[in-house]
Amino acid sequence: MDIFNNFSDLFFSVWSKGIHGIDIFQILIGIGIFFIFLIFRGIISKVIIKRLESISKRTTNKLDDTFVHAMVGPARFLPIVLGFFIASYYMSFGEDGKVAIDTINRTLITIFIFWVIHQIVEPISYILSGLDKMLTRELIGWIIKSLKILIFILGLAAVLELWGIKIGPIIAGLGLFGVAVALGAQDLFKNLISGILVLVEKRFKIGDWILVEGTIEGIVEKIGFRSTVIRKFDKSLAIIPNFQFAENSVVNISETTNWRIRWSITLQYDTTVAQLKKVREEIENYINKSEDFSQSVGVAVRIEKFSDSSIDLLVRCFTASNSWSDSLLVKERLAIAIKEIVEGNKASFAFPSQSIYIEKK
Structure with missing residues (x-):
């Protein structure tokens, strides 16, 4: 018990x-x-x-x-x-x-x-x-x-x-470590500052079509602290350091409001002065009357020069649409109209040619 x-x-x-x-x-x-x-x-x-x-x-x-x-x-x-x-x-x-x-x-x-x-x-x-x-x-x-x-x-x-x-000694240690890192990571900070400048200056944003001459052309997919991801038109992915956008000129093609058309129309030398004037006037009238083109930017249709095998007619104008695909349709309609005008005035397009003379003795 x-x-x-x-x-x-x-x-x-x-x-x-x-x-x-x-x-x-x-x-x-x-x-x-x-x-x-x-x-x-x-x-x-x-x-x-x-x-x-x-x-x-x-x-x-x-x-x-x-x-x-x-x-x-x-x-x-x-x-x-x-x-x-x-x-x-x-x-x-x-x-x-x-x-x-x-x-x-x-x-x-x-x-x-x-x-x-x-x-x-x-x-x-x-x-x-x-x-x-x-x-x-x-x-x-x-x-x-x-x-x-x-x-x-x-x-x-x-x-x-x-x-x-105590976090004081830790912060002091991190400060010394940060100085050492900064000396060895200058490119990192250069890219970081460049990325901030890109965003502050609004050079481009995600989804924009940009061109950096000699470097890259494509659609922006991501803007990071150190680099920017760009999808090229062949669907390959490119990662570009941000300093490239600060040191090189960047063309934001997505911000294009008027697409430029600049053509040199070559006519044969046997084209008469009357034909030249008539072709020039009809092309100019077509552009001025069409809603496809912007009249505020300026239209130029002038005889530019005498080339080796042609009389060159300059056609310079801007589309009214900011869409690249629409600008291609406008170019197509203008090309067809110019061909109809030239043929309608009994003129002919010139092509590079050479005349060879054989001297008989």
Whole structure:
């Protein structure tokens, strides 16, 4: 009987002392509370968040969709923070244990706060989209990314401070490391500054057709911190360092408002002066009366020069459309009209030729 009494006393002694002086019953209560909040976390994910997503999809504004999507992570993390805090509140810790648990609670709350701030930055991009006249969409994307990185660094510094890790010496060390990196990564910073200049000056944007003489021609797909991705017309992908766009002239073909046509119409030397004048006048009248051409830029149809085997008639005009494919149709119609005018006036086109004279002795 004494054996059972001793075992009973030992059992309740272990039960009361528990782990590190914490009653096992309190531990079980704490685990139960934390488990309840984990269940609540699942309810948030499957019910509340999905409900909010369905409500936000009914509106035409994308801001609420982005906000709900951004808050999914923090919303699922909040029950863990609350569960751990309430569970630890019902446990009796020693002095050392209280300090450690308090630090953990502060860490979880700090992570939650900075996570919320980090996620809120994304919906801000939709608010900034109204500044398209001042800032390009790509530059706004860079600003958002930079803010996210800054918030992450501040959050990490706050967590390290909670655990007694001084960030001052770390920052000083990073400063020295940064100087060393800067000396060895001058090209990286040159490309970064060039990329910022490209965005600030709005030289081009994603989707534009650009030409860098002697370097690249294609459609811009991505503007990064160091380089820009361009899809060439053969569908190959080119990654161009940003300094190329700062040091070379960039032609943004997508911004073309009037496509130029500059032709030299070659007529035979047996064309009479009357025919020349008639052909010139009819071509000029066709261009001036057609809606295919811009009259504000200027039209020139003039006899330009006497070439080796032809009389050259200059035709210079600009299309009214800013579309490249439309400009090809305009060129085609103009070419057909010129041929009809030349043939209608009994004139002929010249072609390169040489006359050979044989002298008889």
